[in-house]
């Protein structure tokens with residue numbers, strides 16, 4: 001019964017440290033992907049038919065849902081109500097992913113999700129008209145789908161953000177195959193090292209409260225140095241698209257710049273993925289510390305110790321932009 005778990009190599013650990021992400025193919029149980037997808041489709045808006053790709057488009061206004069447990073708006077369809085269900089937890093908190101996450105964060109340090117616990121969204125938005133706080137939830141973030149954008153409207157430029165809630169390690173797991181330009185998670189490689197020092201706290205982003213009689217300011221406050229760096233990263237770094245096949249995942253560092261990609265692929269496709277945040281049990285004790293000289297202080301010994309040469313070939317497999325891979329070794333060491 002005890003199945004040998006595959007381990008991340010030193011090169012993979014080094015790549016994650018250097019660029020803040022790691023793609024792994026065919027990482028999770030595909031039967032569970034199908035089950036979770038079926039569950040997702042139980043919440044489909046009336047006009048979106050699973051068997052009819054022509055119906056996959058921007059959801060009409062009268063089919064929108066503002067319920068934080070099921071957001072349906074425009075091309076966005078986020079089902080959070082299932083985020084503590086057994087199939088979903090077993091998919092994303094499976095032994096293989098936990099083994100890898102523990103190599104990154106330290107063995108026996110991960111907070112466990114709770115099957116049947118309260119899903120993200122149960123507490124409503126973090127502030128009026130604001131987003132839901134993913135730290136308020138006992139399971140995954142949920143199942144997130146991106147429907148095709150209207151191709152007659154030009155795409156808006158890519159804009160990155162970093163997440164405002166405290167956590168350690170994000171994972172996005174594809175439930176179905178999807179092509180490039182099909183709404184995949186997009187990340188800006190290496191930006192975790194640039195953004196990490198720019199906040200007063202290591203994990204959180206500062207927030208101010210909302211007052212009804214002073215409604216102009218609420219929510220996250222971005223330090224000016226961070227806002228400047230966002231513009232620089234957007235200008236000097238080419239993002240990496242995390243498209244792929246069902247069961248593929250990407251791990252990403254909590255300060256990595258990212259966005260939900262726009263879905264302009266042809267023929268029509270729906271990006272369907274599960275998002276989960278790995279957190280360490282001692283996040284509560286660490287979150288108020290300022291950024292550290294050693295940004296890996298709180299991470300696992302294996303990741304901290306990892307040092308090896310990253311080959312050009314491996315960087316290409318990870319879709320690292322060519323400009324960033326220039327200084328790397330041509331062959332594996």
Ligand SMILES: [Fe+2]
Nearest residue numbers: 161162163258
């Ligand atoms: Fe985000």
